[in-house]
Structures are given as structure tokens and as C-alpha cells.
Amino acid sequence: MDIQRWAVKIEYDGTGLVGWQRQTSGLSVQQILEEAAYGLCNQKHHVPSITAGRTDSGVHALGQVAHLDFPAHLPLTAKKICDGLNYYMKPHAVSILQAGQVNLEWSARFTAIQRKYLYVILNRHSRPALNTNYVWHVRKPLDVQKMHNAAQRLLGLHDFTSYRATACQANSPIRMLDKFDIYQIEDRIHFECEARSFLHHQVRNMVGTLKMIGDGYWPEKQAYTILQGKDRKLAGITAPATGLFLKEIVYPKDPFTT
Amino acid sequence: MDIQRWAVKIEYDGTGLVGWQRQTSGLSVQQILEEAAYGLCNQKHHVPSITAGRTDSGVHALGQVAHLDFPAHLPLTAKKICDGLNYYMKPHAVSILQAGQVNLEWSARFTAIQRKYLYVILNRHSRPALNTNYVWHVRKPLDVQKMHNAAQRLLGLHDFTSYRATACQANSPIRMLDKFDIYQIEDRIHFECEARSFLHHQVRNMVGTLKMIGDGYWPEKQAYTILQGKDRKLAGITAPATGLFLKEIVYPKDPFTT
Numbered sequence: 001m002d003i004q005r006w007a008v009k010i011e012y013d014g015t016g017l018v019g020w021q022r023q024t025s026g027l028s029v030q031q032i033l034e035e036a037a038y039g040l041c042n043q044k045h046h047v048p049s050i051t052a053g054r055t056d057s058g059v060h061a062l063g064q065v066a067h068l069d070f071p072a073h074l075p076l077t078a079k080k081i082c083d084g085l086n087y088y089m090k091p092h093a094v095s096i097l098q099a100g101q102v103n104l105e106w107s108a109r110f111t112a113i114q115r116k117y118l119y120v121i122l123n124r125h126s127r128p129a130l131n132t133n134y135v136w137h138v139r140k141p142l143d144v145q146k147m148h149n150a151a152q153r154l155l156g157l158h159d160f161t162s163y164r165a166t167a168c169q170a171n172s173p174i175r176m177l178d179k180f181d182i183y184q185i186e187d188r189i190h191f192e193c194e195a196r197s198f199l200h201h202q203v204r205n206m207v208g209t210l211k212m213i214g215d216g217y218w219p220e221k222q223a224y225t226i227l228q229g230k231d232r233k234l235a236g237i238t239a240p241a242t243g244l245f246l247k248e249i250v251y252p253k254d255p256f257t258t
Numbered sequence: 259m260d261i262q263r264w265a266v267k268i269e270y271d272g273t274g275l276v277g278w279q280r281q282t283s284g285l286s287v288q289q290i291l292e293e294a295a296y297g298l299c300n301q302k303h304h305v306p307s308i309t310a311g312r313t314d315s316g317v318h319a320l321g322q323v324a325h326l327d328f329p330a331h332l333p334l335t336a337k338k339i340c341d342g343l344n345y346y347m348k349p350h351a352v353s354i355l356q357a358g359q360v361n362l363e364w365s366a367r368f369t370a371i372q373r374k375y376l377y378v379i380l381n382r383h384s385r386p387a388l389n390t391n392y393v394w395h396v397r398k399p400l401d402v403q404k405m406h407n408a409a410q411r412l413l414g415l416h417d418f419t420s421y422r423a424t425a426c427q428a429n430s431p432i433r434m435l436d437k438f439d440i441y442q443i444e445d446r447i448h449f450e451c452e453a454r455s456f457l458h459h460q461v462r463n464m465v466g467t468l469k470m471i472g473d474g475y476w477p478e479k480q481a482y483t484i485l486q487g488k489d490r491k492l493a494g495i496t497a498p499a500t501g502l503f504l505k506e507i508v509y510p511k512d513p514f515t516t
Binding site: 097 | 269270271318340352353382383386387389390
């Protein structure tokens with residue numbers, strides 16, 4: 001069947017969802033999106049999707065990107081796709097921000113050249129009343145400068161075995177980490193992380209280890225020592241999903257500019 | 259009975275609550291707080307509270323202040339009050355950020371010299387998936403500069419009858435508006451408003467009118483024309499409660515510094 005391919009930029013609240021990928025155990029972003037696309041085709045065509053980043057259960061997205069293959073004969077426009085998908089996805093906490101047609105060689109996953117994640121720690125004594133699902137609450141004061149310095153030692157091309165989930169399915173543990181900036185805004189600590197691609201749980205495992213440096217449990221150099229050890233058992237805890245946001249996916253040419 | 263008076267700084271998510279004040283119609287912040295204080299006294303003493311700002315249903319607080327009168331004989335400290343109240347308020351979305359002892363002449367309401375509110379509009383086409391309860395979603399693009407200019411005409415000492423709720427119980431409609439700054443951060447528009455005190459719905463009514471200037475329905479001068487008319491029927495809609503945050507209460511001397 002002839003198809004037309006559309007890229008979509010998606011915002012979602014991961015709370016209560018099983019993550020991006022379809023699971024029998026619960027509702028996923030992929031299922032919500034594909035069922036909405038099925039609705040947009042008057043329930044005549046199933047529309048498969050491919051995503052740039054398969055986020056885990058509880059992880060949020062500010063700018064996830066996926067592509068959808070619709071039958072070629074449908075009279076679609078970017079506006080019809082945005083408004084139509086948002087209509088059918090109600091009341092789920094998933095929203096299409098932009099849509100753009102791409103050629104059939106273009107892939108949300110393989111054409112991407114950079115992924116940007118944001119992790120947020122709320123660093124104060126009192127528990128949060130606002131944004132409860134959007135932060136990791138850490139009571140003990142963290143040394144931001146020490147965490148930032150430790151993070152700089154992880155930049156560049158490395159074997160990230162120590163920071164990947166044991167269930168990670170990637171062929172190689174080698175990744176190039178381009179940026180890892182840590183800074184404070186009032187009582188929130190932001191971790192900004194950029195790479196062409198990440199291993200499963202890599203950001204959350206790195207944040208979990210840095211937190212243990214920030215609270216004084218480990219010395220600053222420990223993040224790099226753990227990296228060199230190439231053993232998952234050496235690293236710290238996996239930071240909770242609630243604080244993680246897939247912020248942006250970068251392509252050689254922005255698929256959403258017309 | 260001899261009492262000891264404590265000031266507390268409170269963060270809360272107004273979603274699903276009937277507002278600050280006790281109501282028979284549902285759960286209020288005041289009820290949650292006073293029941294926690296009752297728990298802290300081993301359920302032997304009722305602890306009345308007075309607040310700086312009686313927020314409406316759905317309105318949030320980043321830094322509400324109230325004072326609580328505990329029996330004098332209880333061995334209380336700032337830490338015991340913070341941790342104890344937060345323990346008893348679980349799982350409600352209300353959190354004590356700080357506590358400080360004050361003398362019996364001090365009042366959270368009457369000693370306050372300034373109230374600061376923040377209103378947030380999400381100004382974009384697509385509906386929000388994140389922070390749904392923390393913004394007013396306006397699809398039509400708003401002219402921020404025009405709204406800011408219009409707001410400057412409301413500064414100073416005026417009769418704010420046009421911008422007060424008809425149910426407002428204040429004796430006088432005269433208020434001094436000290437600051438009204440409007441600026442954009444990505445797709446969010448922030449309205450920052452400061453005064454010694456506000457009338458009922460004053461911030462939300464001003465924001466509702468400015469929104470109608472921002473979207474071109476009214477000219478820039480309309481906000482001032484409405485003010486001069488001294489008639490509530492002249493003003494625009496009341497902006498929804500979801501976008502409003504009580505940000506800070508200012509006192510001559512910060513009751514939370516030790």
C-alpha cells in the first residue's frame with residue numbers, strides 16, 4: 001500500500017502510563033497515539049509508529065518525536081494531524097505539538113542526530129505539594145558544583161556498561177556523551193544531558209550516581225572510577241522515572257519547519 | 259489558655275480543594291492544616307489558624323503564610339512543626355516549607371505588608387499534556403507587549419470596583435497596585451502582580467481583561483477605561499483559578515529567619 005509519512009512532536013505526562021512502547025500490562029503512549037491515528041482514518045487503517053526514544057514508565061516528554069505511516073490517499077495536512085490526533089487522544093495526557101510531512105527514507109529513530117534529556121531533583125527538606133510527579137525529591141542538601149565536576153569526567157566516547165540497565169538490548173555499550181550540565185534554580189537541581197543516543201536507563205543511572213556524590217556518600221572522582229570499572233554493580237541507584245523529561249530530538253533538518 | 263503562636267509557610271496544589279477557607283462543601287487547606295495541628299497535639303487541642311490570603315478553589319500557593327495558636331505548654335520547635343504537620347497532612351497536596359515562632363501581636367493577615375501573585379497562561383495551539391492544572395490554556399496568540407502596557411495603567415491607588423467580585427466583602431474598593439509585570443517564557447506568559455492587599459478575584463479579573471486586550475478583542479486603553487467606569491459588568495471574564503499562584507507574603511521582618 002502506498003503510504004505518506006508524517007513526523008509528530010509530542011508532549012506527554014508519563015504518570016500512570018507504562019512508557020512509550022505497547023505493553024500488555026497497561027496503557028502506553030504508543031497505543032494512545034496509534035489508536036488516535038486509527039480514529040483519524042475513520043477506523044479503516046491501522047497506522048504504525050516509530051519513535052526517537054522509547055521512554056520508560058513514568059518518564060515524561062516535552063518534545064518526543066515519532067513518525068506515522070498513513071495511507072497515501074488520505075487528504076492530510078499538518079493542522080489536520082495535530083488537531084485530529086489531539087481530538088482522539090482526549091482525555092489522555094498526550095498532546096501533539098507539531099506535525100510535518102517527511103519522505104519515506106526519513107525515520108524518527110534513525111535520522112535523529114541528538115537526544116536531549118532533562119532530569120529534575122527537588123532539593124529541600126519539605127516534601128513537594130506542587131509538581132509531585134515531575135521531580136525526584138531529595139531532602140539532603142546536594143553539592144551542585146561537585147556533581148557538575150563529576151559529570152564532566154563522563155563526557156566523550158566511553159564504554160558506559162556501568163551505567164546501562166542489565167536488561168539493555170543495545171548491541172554496543174559505547175556511547176558519545178556530548179553535554180552534561182548541572183545547575184540549580186531555587187530549590188530545583190537541573191541535569192541537562194545530550195548525546196546522539198543513550199543506553200537503557202543511562203541518564204537515570206548517571207543521575208543516581210551523581211546524587212550519591214552530591215550528598216557526600218562518594219568522592220567526586222567516583223563517577224569516573226565507576227565508568228572505568230565497566231560493571232553495573234559498581235554504580236549507584238537508578239534515579240526515579242518521575243524526574244526525567246525527554247526534552248528534544250535533533251535532526252539534520254527540522255522536520256517541522258515548512 | 260496560654261498560647262504560643264507559630265507562623266508557617268505553606269505550598270499547596272489547589273486542584274480538587276475548595277480553597278483556603280473551611281466549607282461544608284468539600285475539603286479546604288485550612289481544614290487539612292488544622293486537623294494536622296490537632297494530630298500534632300495528640301488530638302487534645304484544637305488549633306485555630308489565620309491566613310494571609312484566603313485563596314479560592316483551584317488556586318495554588320508557592321508561599322502562603324498562616325499562623326497557628328498552640329497551647330503554651332507543648333514543647334514545640336520549628337522542625338517539630340514542619341515535620342509533624344507534614345506527617346499528619348499526608349497524602350494531601352499541602353506542604354509546610356518553614357515555621358517560625360512569632361509574638362502574639364503578630365498576625366499572618368494583618369502584619370503582612372505585601373502579597374505577590376503569579377498568573378500563568380499557556381499560549382499555544384495544542385492543549386497541555388503536562389502541568390494541566392497549573393495554567394490557563396489560551397490558543398489564540400496574545401500580544402504580550404500590549405497586555406504589559408495596558409497593565410501599567412492600572413498601577414497606583416485606584417477604586418478597583420470594576421475588577422472586584424460582586425461577592426467581595428472588603429469595606430473599600432480602593433487598593434494600591436504596586437507592580438504588574440507581564441512577560442513571556444517560551445510558550446508561557448507570566449503575570450506578576452504585587453500589592454499590600456487585593457480584592458476578591460481582583461487578579462483573575464484583571465488577567466481576564468488583559469487577555470481580551472492581548473487577543474485583539476479590546477484596544478490597549480480598555481483596561482484603564484474599565485477601571486474608570488467603576489462597574490464590574492464592564493470588565494472581562496474572570497481568568498480560571500488553575501493559572502493562579504499565591505507566590506509570596508512579605509512582612510516587615512521575615513518571621514522564618516532565626
